[in-house]
Amino acid sequence: MIVKEPFIFPHWNYFLCLEDDVIRLSRWVEFSQRNLDCYSIEIARLLMSVSAEVDVVARLLCKNLNPASKADTIGKYQQEISASFPTIPKALASIPRHGIELYPWSEWVAARTPPKWWSATNKVKHHRESHFHQATLENLLDAMGGLLVLLTLYYRKEVHRLMPLSQLFIPKAFLINMGDNHVRFIDRA
Template sequence: MNLDSDNFLNQYWKYYLTLEAEFIELEKIIPIDPVNKNTFSLKYLELVFSICSEIDVVFKQLLLFNGYNGNPKDWDMPDYMRFIKENCNKFTQEKVIYNNKRESSPYSEWSENKNLTWWTKYNLGKHHRTDEKEGLENYKRINQEIVLLSLSGLYQLELYLFAYITKENSNEEDLRVPAPPSKILEMKNWKHNRIFISDNTILE
């Protein structure tokens, strides 16, 4: 099945919004604040597992959409980084803004051919959960900061996939922000032709 805007919204964006909603619920209990950046919980662990699993899914779809060679089952982070560096010049410099004030660049380490710190901690938490380093178990390294970075990374990736899809259709060329929009995240300097009055009201 060809991936168009409607398929994207139903298959990927709705799930992103579900994960974001879970994050917002946790935020009510543990506010996003520098003093809480190292706070961990089993809920954070569960959420990061879901977010990063979806990142892998969406990256595979992005590569498939662009005709990347090989078997998707074999693709992993080195393939994703290679594709991004060859095809998306601004990707590693993009900034995701949380609640209009806090900026992050989830993929900036790729500009120096380094592994993503938040992805590495996710993998350690997933595959070596109770191993210790410097007296701290790996699952405790999946903290508030890692959750926010991984969610920002998924958000950025979703917007890039949506941009590729809408670019394929000349009638949607500038519709680079899905609706309804994120409640907490936006891309800095991300140009589009939508103004959201509310989740269900859009000026184009």
């Protein structure tokens, strides 16, 4: 018997694990416009887990773009990632099954502006007693979309090898670095 060890994409595998939890959540909370403000302990747990992975992947992406990078905050990630991918605020992820389109990095059109879901995560994490209501379905879905976009950029040279594909989220249009800071949209839907 010959067993070939496949190349492992650890952050993609973690995304799929988080996505599985989000899919299970959809059995209890319908992903619809009416429920976007819904919040719960489970949504808070997932939001904090997803945002923590965004932090990890954003740091790795910055290191890939600039090996000397010392980026360690959302503001510094924004500076470095936006410099290489200036159209990231237009990056689109969708959840076709529920008719949802996400622009998770849209706040990055303004300098030093964190995404709404990132700010909500920090408020829920540090001031849960007064901001628990910000652990919403909308913030969770945007955070997942944000993670998907970062993973697409991080694995951009290997994106075609990410298997299995996401069951819920589709990066309809996302950014690919073409070298020399030339960026184009590519549609994978």
